[in-house]
Amino acid sequence: MSLTDRLTDRDAMLHALAAADAAALAGDVPVGAVMVGPAGELVVGRNLREAEQDPTAHAELVALREAAKLNGHWRMSGWTCVVTLEPCPMCAGALVNARVDRLVYGCRDPKAGAVHTLFTIATDTRLNHRLEVVEGVEAEACAQRLKDFFAARRREGKK
Amino acid sequence: MSLTDRLTDRDAMLHALAAADAAALAGDVPVGAVMVGPAGELVVGRNLREAEQDPTAHAELVALREAAKLNGHWRMSGWTCVVTLEPCPMCAGALVNARVDRLVYGCRDPKAGAVHTLFTIATDTRLNHRLEVVEGVEAEACAQRLKDFFAARRREGKK
Numbered sequence: 204m205s206l207t208d209r210l211t212d213r214d215a216m217l218h219a220l221a222a223a224d225a226a227a228l229a230g231d232v233p234v235g236a237v238m239v240g241p242a243g244e245l246v247v248g249r250n251l252r253e254a255e256q257d258p259t260a261h262a263e264l265v266a267l268r269e270a271a272k273l274n275g276h277w278r279m280s281g282w283t284c285v286v287t288l289e290p291c292p293m294c295a296g297a298l299v300n301a302r303v304d305r306l307v308y309g310c311r312d313p314k315a316g317a318v319h320t321l322f323t324i325a326t327d328t329r330l331n332h333r334l335e336v337v338e339g340v341e342a343e344a345c346a347q348r349l350k351d352f353f354a355a356r357r358r359e360g361k362k
Numbered sequence: 363m364s365l366t367d368r369l370t371d372r373d374a375m376l377h378a379l380a381a382a383d384a385a386a387l388a389g390d391v392p393v394g395a396v397m398v399g400p401a402g403e404l405v406v407g408r409n410l411r412e413a414e415q416d417p418t419a420h421a422e423l424v425a426l427r428e429a430a431k432l433n434g435h436w437r438m439s440g441w442t443c444v445v446t447l448e449p450c451p452m453c454a455g456a457l458v459n460a461r462v463d464r465l466v467y468g469c470r471d472p473k474a475g476a477v478h479t480l481f482t483i484a485t486d487t488r489l490n491h492r493l494e495v496v497e498g499v500e501a502e503a504c505a506q507r508l509k510d511f512f513a514a515r516r517r518e519g520k521k
Contacts, residue, residue: 258436258460259418259427268418277417292483293459296451296476301417314490317455321488322481324451329480331473 212307215239215285216341219309222249222262223287223348229254233348234288236262238270238303241281246270262286263294267301279303287345289316289338295324299332307337309345371466374398374444375500378468381408381421382446382507388413392507393447395421397429397462400440405429421445422453426460438462446504448475448497454483458491466496468504 215237222235226249238246248266251257263286271277283305284290284298290308295317298306311320318325318336325334374396381394385408397405407425410416422445430436442464443449443457449467454476457465470479477484477495484493 252436256434256436257427257430258438259423259430259456260436261459264418268416271416271418275415277411277415277419279417291459292451292455292476292481292489293453294455296453296455297418300420300450300452317451321486322451322483324481327480330451 211239212283212285212337212340215245215283216287216307216309216345218245218247219262219285219287220341220344220348222247223345226250226262227348227352233352234262234286236266236284236286238266238279239283239285240270240274244270244273246273259293261291261294262288263290264297267297267303271301277301283307285340287341287348288312289318289320290325291315292317292322292324295322298325298334299330302332303334305335305337307340309338309340310342310349311338370398371442371444371496371499374404374442375446375466375468375504377404377406378421378444378446379500379503379507381406382504385409385421386507386511392511393421393445395425395443395445397425397438398442398444399429399433403429403432405432418452420450420453421447422449423456426456426462430460436460442466444499446500446507447471448477448479449484450474451476451481451483454481457484457493458489461491462493464494464496466499468497468499469501469508470497 219235223233227233251260279301285307287309289312378394382392386392410419444466446468448471
């Protein structure tokens with residue numbers, strides 16, 4: 204990967220972090236994602252589970268569905284998903300289904316991570332598509348958002 | 363499981379099969395799903411991937427998102443998902459995320475099945491929720507829809 208590509212991933216992650224902050228302000232677990240298209244398109248999504256009471260509205264799915272509208276086709280060849288937290292089975296499976304080229308994520312998810320931690324759905328050779336995966340971009344900043352959010356919730360007496 | 367419950371699962375599957383037929387007529391792979399609620403709600407969804415060019419619009423996700431609107435909360439306790447084909451990783455993960463109680467499906471999916479075939483996402487004790495799973499309800503009818511659809515596509519020269 205070239206230096207330019209790495210900078211681009213980090214730039215995209217800063218947008219994903221901004222989206223995570225917006226999620227936290229709205230009372231949702233702070234996870235943000237951006238879909239980066241082959242012509243430089245940048246589609247931002249954030250976790251909207253509580254805001255929309257939609258169990259499927261994780262940041263990746265929100266960004267992916269919006270990006271598919273822009274793309275005009277469900278097949279997202281040439282696109283990269285950049286997300287602050289390791290995708291869960293639902294989101295990793297959606298990225299495979301959509302034939303997304305690359306996945307860049309910040310920190311691992313010990314409870315539901317489905318790319319490296321509990322499953323390896325994005326790179327499983329039995330499925331009909333695999334993604335190039337880069338992890339650890341702005342990992343500390345991504346993890347810190349989650350720590351701060353859950354610490355504040357505990358202080359407020361919510362589980 | 364009582365005889366009444368079994369009949370209810372089969373009844374729901376007949377609705378899912380009708381939705382699968384509607385998908386095929388619209389040019390989508392024939393998979394249908396219904397979400398059955400604790401008060402007898404029945405929310406139908408069908409595969410809309412081609413129709414809406416949405417890579418996440420598998421039958422289960424379409425039905426789940428609609429059912430969540432009716433439910434008024436992302437947590438779908440008390441609900442059952444009835445679907446003609448074994449869910450893929452995305453859909454199995456979504457059912458776990460939504461805390462759906464039960465999953466009933468027709469036939470297995472050798473290419474992407476994530477409940478029994480390639481993964482066991484719906485019953486994995488490492489995740490924070492598990493579903494009761496019933497397979498094989500109207501399995502032959504569910505599989506025949508898919509066979510007929512792909513045979514017709516091959517005759518038409520589509521892959």
